Amino acid sequence: MYWEKEIETIDSIDLSKLQMARLGKTLKRAGKSPHYAKCFAEMDLDADGIRTPADMERLPLTTKEDLRENWPYGFLACSRDELIRMHSSSGTTGRATVIFHTAGDIAAWTNLLARCMYMVGMRRSDVFQNMMTYGLFTGGLGFHYGAEKIGALVIPAGAGNSKRQIQLIRDFETTAIHIIPSYALHLSSVFAEIGVDPRRDTRLRMAFLGAEPHSEKMRRKIEDLFGFKAFNSYGLSEMNGPGMAFECPEQNGMHIWEDNYIVEIIDPVTLKPVPDGEEGELVTTTLLREGMPILRYRTKDLTRIIPGPCPCGRTHRRIERIKGRTDDMMILKGVNIFPIQIEKKLMEIPGVGTNFVIILDREGYNDSLTVKVEVQRAFFGGDLKQLETLRRRIVEELKSDILITPRVDLVEPDSLPKSEGKAKRVIDNRKN
Amino acid sequence: MISYQISIFAENKPGRLAAVTRVLAKEKINIRATTISTSDTFGVINLIVDDPARAGEALTNAGMTVSLSRVLAVVIPDQPGGLDRLTQLLLAENVNINNAYGFVLEGHRKAVFVVSVDQIEKAEALLEKNGFQTLDSEALSAIEPFHYMKY
Numbered sequence: 375m376y377w378e379k380e381i382e383t384i385d386s387i388d389l390s391k392l393q394m395a396r397l398g399k400t401l402k403r404a405g406k407s408p409h410y411a412k413c414f415a416e417m418d419l420d421a422d423g424i425r426t427p428a429d430m431e432r433l434p435l436t437t438k439e440d441l442r443e444n445w446p447y448g449f450l451a452c453s454r455d456e457l458i459r460m461h462s463s464s465g466t467t468g469r470a471t472v473i474f475h476t477a478g479d480i481a482a483w484t485n486l487l488a489r490c491m492y493m494v495g496m497r498r499s500d501v502f503q504n505m506m507t508y509g510l511f512t513g514g515l516g517f518h519y520g521a522e523k524i525g526a527l528v529i530p531a532g533a534g535n536s537k538r539q540i541q542l543i544r545d546f547e548t549t550a551i552h553i554i555p556s557y558a559l560h561l562s563s564v565f566a567e568i569g570v571d572p573r574r575d576t577r578l579r580m581a582f583l584g585a586e587p588h589s590e591k592m593r594r595k596i597e598d599l600f601g602f603k604a605f606n607s608y609g610l611s612e613m614n615g616p617g618m619a620f621e622c623p624e625q626n627g628m629h630i631w632e633d634n635y636i637v638e639i640i641d642p643v644t645l646k647p648v649p650d651g652e653e654g655e656l657v658t659t660t661l662l663r664e665g666m667p668i669l670r671y672r673t674k675d676l677t678r679i680i681p682g683p684c685p686c687g688r689t690h691r692r693i694e695r696i697k698g699r700t701d702d703m704m705i706l707k708g709v710n711i712f713p714i715q716i717e718k719k720l721m722e723i724p725g726v727g728t729n730f731v732i733i734l735d736r737e738g739y740n741d742s743l744t745v746k747v748e749v750q751r752a753f754f755g756g757d758l759k760q761l762e763t764l765r766r767r768i769v770e771e772l773k774s775d776i777l778i779t780p781r782v783d784l785v786e787p788d789s790l791p792k793s794e795g796k797a798k799r800v801i802d803n804r805k806n
Numbered sequence: 807m808i809s810y811q812i813s814i815f816a817e818n819k820p821g822r823l824a825a826v827t828r829v830l831a832k833e834k835i836n837i838r839a840t841t842i843s844t845s846d847t848f849g850v851i852n853l854i855v856d857d858p859a860r861a862g863e864a865l866t867n868a869g870m871t872v873s874l875s876r877v878l879a880v881v882i883p884d885q886p887g888g889l890d891r892l893t894q895l896l897l898a899e900n901v902n903i904n905n906a907y908g909f910v911l912e913g914h915r916k917a918v919f920v921v922s923v924d925q926i927e928k929a930e931a932l933l934e935k936n937g938f939q940t941l942d943s944e945a946l947s948a949i950e951p952f953h954y955m956k957y
């Protein structure tokens with residue numbers, strides 16, 4: 375059941391020793407990059423003085439802006455000849471960030487993905503269909519290499535083209551898929567459209583849900599629709615991409631691989647570490663990166679460490695599913711709201727369909743929140759009163775959670791823009 | 807006799823009713839009566855047609871959200887007090903009317919009133935006991951509304 379038993383079940387003292395040894399090497403390598411060389415000189419940092427986890431606070435934090443300002447080679451700690459691949463984050467604003475990998479980096483990353491998939495039961499007998507975009511995005515090639523390392527048969531389907539995806543699943547008896555959660559919902563509606571029941575007519579037995587934060591309800595809904603087990607995957611391209619943290623069969627939090635990363639949770643305002651169990655921003659340091667070591671990277675993702683041991687026997691700590699991103703956060707009338715909170719509530723309400731959109735508007739000095747919600751086709755009973763009751767219930771449930779009374783519009787099933795990639799959940803019309 | 811009404815969930819935006827009638831015209835389905843009930847941004851279009859099953863299928867295939875529900879199509883004399891007798895009867899027995907609309911059969915000096923109620927079996931028995939004629943879908947499609955009678 376373990377890909378690497380010794381390392382996955384390492385005790386905390388040995389883990390700490392291993393981390394500090396690897397951190398020492400990482401700091402030496404990082405010091406060769408123009409960015410960190412400058413940083414260390416400015417701070418007058420003695421890398422040899424960093425010996426315990428408590429010393430981490432003395433190291434500089436790194437932000438996405440730092441990566442942008444040093445584009446493209448400012449973080450590079452080796453010669454360009456040693457690089458074998460680059461990836462780039464989906465830059466939604468400004469210039470995309472670029473990450474370079476040496477052969478060693480790719481090998482370590484591939485191993486982590488194999489570890490993740492093996493953990494939830496993927497074996498060489500499995501057929502793995504990767505429905506992520508290949509190319510600069512890390513979700514395609516990352517999983518592809520990891521699954522090949524296990525020895526599974528890999529179908530590099532890429533994203534979109536739902537009918538072809540279903541055809542591939544049926545023709546080649548796919549057992550495992552890697553998919554974006556909002557696309558999984560869309561795919562299930564295409565299954566229904568062509569009259570194929572994924573539970574009965576396919577051999578699908580597991581899915582890895584990645585690239586998009588989602589709620590527990592959403593996971594359960596996807597599991598019900600397809601009749602398989604779905605496991606949450608977490609990663610960001612600056613830290614390799616997927617493979618960073620993954621759910622084990624317990625499905626209660628994602629083990630973050632502490633032999634590869636030092637994990638801290640900090641208060642995003644004071645930047646001070648918070649104790650295990652408390653929510654904050656995830657900050658991680660690479661421990662095996664050769665090409666582009668990154669220290670204390672501010673992920674902007676909000677989560678917490680789940681305290682206590684996991685029944686699966688792995689000792690690497692677990693992070694809770696991502697609650698939101700500090701930069702996804704909507705501030706409305708002084709209240710902080712995350713799209714995932716709204717999704718979570720909506721998924722609990724019977725009659726709500728697969729898609730929704732949040733629209734923020736400003737009239738004068740007044741901000742308003744509108745949620746357009748698709749109605750589930752089977753829910754409609756021909757009665758206006760029933761729809762009105764549903765609408766009012768959505769308003770009440772959201773209000774109890776986000777403390778603002780939203781305007782809720784019910785819309786026809788499949789009328790909101792369909793997502794073959796990441797769902798665009800928020801439209802902010804308040805800018806100017 | 808129990809009849810069928812087709813309901814379509816529609817957002818309040820231009821062209822939704824036209825989209826419905828386009829599908830039905832193409833299928834050569836006759837619309838006997840229609841009402842639209844609306845809330846703020848969405849509504850429900852109710853239709854009585856001559857072939858509800860086929861209409862439901864055609865509208866569903868066109869991507870619409872459709873529901874077929876049971877209603878009573880009651881024949882009442884087209885004269886003062888005709889409708890009142892019906893509603894008083896239902897009220898006396900605590901049958902709640904969710905929706906009601908009708909059309910006149912001019913040549914027959916009669917009207918057909920479509921009522922959607924919360925206890926349909928009870929209401930049906932009650933009406934028949936009191937001498938009201940109710941039509942099923944077949945009977946509804948056999949009768950000709952007045953605007954056809956004139957030609």
Ligand SMILES: [Zn+2]
Binds near residue numbers: 622629685687688
């Ligand atoms: Zn575990």
